[in-house]
Amino acid sequence: MARHQVILFSSALMLSIMLIFVTLFIQHHFMLASFLFVMLTFLPFVIRFERRKVSGRELVLLAVLSAIAAVSRVPFASIPSVQPTTFVIIITGLALGAESGFVVGALAALVSNLFLGQGPWTPWQMYSWGMIGLAAGLLRHTKFMKWSIGRYVFGFISGILFGWVMNIWFFVGNIDQITISHILASFGASLYFDLAHALSNVFFLAVFGKAWIKILLRFKKKYGLLDR
Amino acid sequence: MSGSIRQTIVKNNRGFRSFHPFVCFLYYIGAAALVMLSKHPVFLFVGAIILIGVNISLDRGKAIRQWWKMLLFVSMFFIIINPLINHRGTYILFYLGQNPIMLEAVIQGVIFSLSLLCLMILFASYNLVITANKFLFLFSKWLPQWALLAMLAMRFVPLLKRRLQEIQQVQKGRGLSVAEGPLKLRAKNGVQLVQILLTWSLEEAIQTADSMIARGYGVKKRSRYTPYQMHSKDWLALGFIVILGSISIFGWYLGDNVLAINPILETVRLIGREWFFLIIFMLYISFPLIIEGREALRWHYWKRKI
Amino acid sequence: MALLEAKNISFHYPEERRPALDNVSFYVNEGDFIVLCGASGSGKSTLLRLLKKEVSPHGSVSGDIYYNDQPIFQLDSEVAARELGMVFQDPENQLVMDQVMEELIFGMENIGFSTEYMRKKVAEMVHFFGLDDLLEKKTYELSGGQKQLVNLASILLLEPRILLLDEPTAQLDPVAAKEFIGMLHRMNEEFGITVIIAEHRLEELFALADRAIILEQGKVIFDSTPRNVSLQIGNNAENKLYSYLPSPAILYLEHSLNIQERELPLTVKEGKLWIKKLNIEEVRTNSKEEIPKGTPLLQMKNIDFQYTKDQRKILDRTSLSVFEREALAIVGANGTGKSTLLKIMAGIERPQGGSILYKGKRMKKHDPLKIGYLPQNPKLFFLHDTLEAELDEIIKQHKLNGGKTRAKELLEWFQLASLANRHPYDLSGGELQKAALAGVLLPNPKVLLIDEPTKGLDPDAKKRFGELLVRLREEGVTIVLITHDIEFAAQYATRCAMLFQGNITVTAPVHSFFSGNTFYTTTINRMIRGSNAPNVLTVEEARTKWRVIK
Numbered sequence A: 001m002a003r004h005q006v007i008l009f010s011s012a013l014m015l016s017i018m019l020i021f022v023t024l025f026i027q028h029h030f031m032l033a034s035f036l037f038v039m040l041t042f043l044p045f046v047i048r049f050e051r052r053k054v055s056g057r058e059l060v061l062l063a064v065l066s067a068i069a070a071v072s073r074v075p076f077a078s079i080p081s082v083q084p085t086t087f088v089i090i091i092t093g094l095a096l097g098a099e100s101g102f103v104v105g106a107l108a109a110l111v112s113n114l115f116l117g118q119g120p121w122t123p124w125q126m127y128s129w130g131m132i133g134l135a136a137g138l139l140r141h142t143k144f145m146k147w148s149i150g151r152y153v154f155g156f157i158s159g160i161l162f163g164w165v166m167n168i169w170f171f172v173g174n175i176d177q178i179t180i181s182h183i184l185a186s187f188g189a190s191l192y193f194d195l196a197h198a199l200s201n202v203f204f205l206a207v208f209g210k211a212w213i214k215i216l217l218r219f220k221k222k223y224g225l226l227d228r
Numbered sequence B: 001m002s003g004s005i006r007q008t009i010v011k012n013n014r015g016f017r018s019f020h021p022f023v024c025f026l027y028y029i030g031a032a033a034l035v036m037l038s039k040h041p042v043f044l045f046v047g048a049i050i051l052i053g054v055n056i057s058l059d060r061g062k063a064i065r066q067w068w069k070m071l072l073f074v075s076m077f078f079i080i081i082n083p084l085i086n087h088r089g090t091y092i093l094f095y096l097g098q099n100p101i102m103l104e105a106v107i108q109g110v111i112f113s114l115s116l117l118c119l120m121i122l123f124a125s126y127n128l129v130i131t132a133n134k135f136l137f138l139f140s141k142w143l144p145q146w147a148l149l150a151m152l153a154m155r156f157v158p159l160l161k162r163r164l165q166e167i168q169q170v171q172k173g174r175g176l177s178v179a180e181g182p183l184k185l186r187a188k189n190g191v192q193l194v195q196i197l198l199t200w201s202l203e204e205a206i207q208t209a210d211s212m213i214a215r216g217y218g219v220k221k222r223s224r225y226t227p228y229q230m231h232s233k234d235w236l237a238l239g240f241i242v243i244l245g246s247i248s249i250f251g252w253y254l255g256d257n258v259l260a261i262n263p264i265l266e267t268v269r270l271i272g273r274e275w276f277f278l279i280i281f282m283l284y285i286s287f288p289l290i291i292e293g294r295e296a297l298r299w300h301y302w303k304r305k306i
Numbered sequence C: 001m002a003l004l005e006a007k008n009i010s011f012h013y014p015e016e017r018r019p020a021l022d023n024v025s026f027y028v029n030e031g032d033f034i035v036l037c038g039a040s041g042s043g044k045s046t047l048l049r050l051l052k053k054e055v056s057p058h059g060s061v062s063g064d065i066y067y068n069d070q071p072i073f074q075l076d077s078e079v080a081a082r083e084l085g086m087v088f089q090d091p092e093n094q095l096v097m098d099q100v101m102e103e104l105i106f107g108m109e110n111i112g113f114s115t116e117y118m119r120k121k122v123a124e125m126v127h128f129f130g131l132d133d134l135l136e137k138k139t140y141e142l143s144g145g146q147k148q149l150v151n152l153a154s155i156l157l158l159e160p161r162i163l164l165l166d167e168p169t170a171q172l173d174p175v176a177a178k179e180f181i182g183m184l185h186r187m188n189e190e191f192g193i194t195v196i197i198a199e200h201r202l203e204e205l206f207a208l209a210d211r212a213i214i215l216e217q218g219k220v221i222f223d224s225t226p227r228n229v230s231l232q233i234g235n236n237a238e239n240k241l242y243s244y245l246p247s248p249a250i251l252y253l254e255h256s257l258n259i260q261e262r263e264l265p266l267t268v269k270e271g272k273l274w275i276k277k278l279n280i281e282e283v284r285t286n287s288k289e290e291i292p293k294g295t296p297l298l299q300m301k302n303i304d305f306q307y308t309k310d311q312r313k314i315l316d317r318t319s320l321s322v323f324e325r326e327a328l329a330i331v332g333a334n335g336t337g338k339s340t341l342l343k344i345m346a347g348i349e350r351p352q353g354g355s356i357l358y359k360g361k362r363m364k365k366h367d368p369l370k371i372g373y374l375p376q377n378p379k380l381f382f383l384h385d386t387l388e389a390e391l392d393e394i395i396k397q398h399k400l401n402g403g404k405t406r407a408k409e410l411l412e413w414f415q416l417a418s419l420a421n422r423h424p425y426d427l428s429g430g431e432l433q434k435a436a437l438a439g440v441l442l443p444n445p446k447v448l449l450i451d452e453p454t455k456g457l458d459p460d461a462k463k464r465f466g467e468l469l470v471r472l473r474e475e476g477v478t479i480v481l482i483t484h485d486i487e488f489a490a491q492y493a494t495r496c497a498m499l500f501q502g503n504i505t506v507t508a509p510v511h512s513f514f515s516g517n518t519f520y521t522t523t524i525n526r527m528i529r530g531s532n533a534p535n536v537l538t539v540e541e542a543r544t545k546w547r548v549i550k
């Protein structure tokens, strides 16, 4: 895994965090700031993948994983607010690396929205899932992620953060009229769902994490894919 | 769902939908921006009515009828919650317990929910016009590799759904059920099913990849078959959208599309220049409606002539 | 000058001791139509893939392949992609795009053609194949045969000079398969496209081909005209490849009094000419077909079914009875709903209307102890890493007494004992089929429902599978199977049913069923129709019933 990818990621992140702070002071440009934040943390990876020459097999592998992530919620129709999409994306990041995790996350969101109808939330969903996959991939060789509890914590946090980011689309157009209490109110309203999401991530990671990583690695080895 | 996508493909070559996808897409970007920027109850109210009209002209309002509960819930949520938690302002309407309910907060809540409402109605018609295929076409202009990938994934979704259903059925006979038992077990069984799908589909996907490679994937830079071409009517529409859109944005810049709330509450009634910008705003938003209406009229007269 | 020439190719898969191909040499002239056959694992797919360098397998190759006198590995990749087209076995997996139009132009986009050129080519090809109605459709909505035609069309749009096909008709119904092969023939005749096709079902191909190349364990053992090859193989009925021959040829070899290569029939037409010259007497046997009577074991009554509300009805007031100890074969076109019917029969899918009775009692849901169901793709049956673990799990789940010993017996019986510790996905097609069957049979069901068990099996494996079914029936198991393989149905089923547009149109004992059909019948039956030879369906039957009078 290329070091410059890590550098790229962290510099984009730093830049954006700085921007956020600056714009928090100048409240009027908050909308622009959040927009910039998304662009700066998202677009570099989008473009990076676009430029890469990807073999047919890798392309199909990524497409299948995205489709599986999108479809995986079908059997869970009878269990409200539990679904393994995030789990599939985290596993992809862990097994196949940051870029694959990012692509599968963003694509899973896009594809399921193309099927179910897109809405103002589509970009946010792409963003959140893409970032979850990316982060899982970037952290995969760290001690923290090798430690099983660490992975659960990661799953939990991504569940909660996902819910938060998804709430943002409500406010984008009206950000200058928003108060903290607004945001808290809507976060509070979705807390139940976010918690369920976070806990189910932990559960899936605990029960299936190892087996799934093994499946993906076996496959990767068998066909010599995404080796770099 | 895919059924509804299909239907729109069939009706793809009439009215607003017959314009070049880029034109339609630009309209939606502009409309979304205007709806988010124009923070004025009159603008937004008129906008919502027109957008409902657009939906009705496109699919007789089927899409919004499917959604109306969600629309109602979201807009009511903010209308109610805003006065309850926001107490800035000067006009006190009444007290709810200890808390003053402000006129400013009520108006703000109305603006907020109207703007959300417009956005969602806009997206309802967006889904009717910008079908998955058109979206991918647009997408493939800038990001061809992503578009190809998305197209591949789109092709896998119905296939995997069907496989999953089959797996579910076969495994049910072996006691793997998502419908019965304690929650933990059901969730576990659910992922078990997805796991079979994963192992199975990964292997099969290799064949898909081989079929891609066998047809020359990766030997060259791909060209792109363009099913859509810009005709003169598309250029005209583009001009219309760009000009009206820019004027509207200018109106926002001047503050005419926005109701000032703090520090002083401006009157909701429109005055002077604001009327002009309302008309421009209306014209922009109702662009699809104008096109659909013209088409309907044309048919009407054509039939008469025969 | 040969268009394609292979010189002493050997191929080893990594970590395999035995070579998959062993010193294979052959040449192909422009315009040849060549069939490649041989047992499962004889190296057909490996060879075809080596000819198409983009999809050639990993491993060590020795020897040379020349295309147009140029080593194939040095060929310009665009030329290679365009001029050598390849169609694979599974129609579904080859589709890349979501819409038929996108699928057709996929290859052309890869090569970088202009929009104008693509428009022109597509219009032409669509017209030639009659695909107009499909263009706007989603690829997943097509029937298997349509899918495979789209695959072929998409490749032909690149104007290949050689078409390589790896069992392209294995999943197709008999009519669609004939149509597909007919299309290949037309391509070959009218445009001079060279065709190399690997297949197990040779009834039609032997008649069309200019040459047959037979592989055995990676070696070319025959390379000659189909007639000559048939004669060489047919000289010895003990030959392992004997069952590969088209049935007119076998019939000829077994019943002709004076065997001549010139006369050896490969087509129905040739067969008819030959049979006219014979005078055949019927040997009376006491195997009379009887129409099953009594109460059915399993009964479907007025079943209505559709997958979604806005889709067509797949089954429309369908009724079907299954009697004890019979083997009922269901045939029908791709996508008519055979698999759906079987799922409903198993109690796996719930119909919207009608009822299913098991021994006269209403059946509510699937019970593996009564009814064993083997899906069209046996892969989805497996949950665990090894076959052994899978069987243990089944024993545990149904709390089977003496399950362990039965599992062992089954493994022995199916010759799977040595594979019990393999990953199920690493088994060959036939082995996988048997492994899943072992799992299904473990709870000792009374009825066995099998969905297309013979696809992709070589004739030998098919024969062994058929014998397995016979043995199961002797043990008291009732069998319902779906198949596209008419010859197999004619030989191993006792009764046949045809599904057409949501309804069972005919059910009859095998003999009367096939004797009445024109397309859905065995080659032999078509051959002897209108002659005065005693009516038979299969070669085996002819062996017992015919006696040729000198």
Ligand SMILES: Nc1ncnc2c1ncn2[C@@H]1O[C@H](COP(=O)(O)OP(=O)(O)OP(=O)(O)O)[C@@H](O)[C@H]1O
Pocket (backbone or CB within 6 Å): C013, C014, C016, C020, C038, C039, C040, C041, C042, C043, C044, C045, C046, C047, C429, C456, C458
């Ligand atoms: N990826 C692989 N790794 C190792 N061995 C393989 C691989 N693929 C095939 N083989 C072996 O190579 C031999 C030839 O296989 P091949 O698939 O070419 O046979 P085939 O004639 O096409 O069989 P079928 O009729 O079943 O398709 C077999 O013994 C098979 O087990």
Ligand SMILES: Nc1ncnc2c1ncn2[C@@H]1O[C@H](COP(=O)(O)OP(=O)(O)OP(=O)(O)O)[C@@H](O)[C@H]1O
Pocket (backbone or CB within 6 Å): B162, B165, C140, C141, C144, C173, C307, C308, C314, C332, C333, C334, C335, C336, C337, C338, C339, C340, C341, C376
């Ligand atoms: N899960 C599903 N959802 C919706 N439609 C389906 C589903 N499964 C099958 N179909 C459709 O139902 C029809 C019947 O399918 P089925 O698989 O039963 O056909 P079949 O006769 O077994 O075909 P084949 O010979 O190709 O196996 C087809 O048109 C298919 O597209």
Ligand SMILES: [Mg+2]
Pocket (backbone or CB within 6 Å): C044, C045, C046, C166
């Ligand atoms: Mg093969």
Ligand SMILES: [Mg+2]
Pocket (backbone or CB within 6 Å): C338, C339, C340, C376, C451
């Ligand atoms: Mg079927």
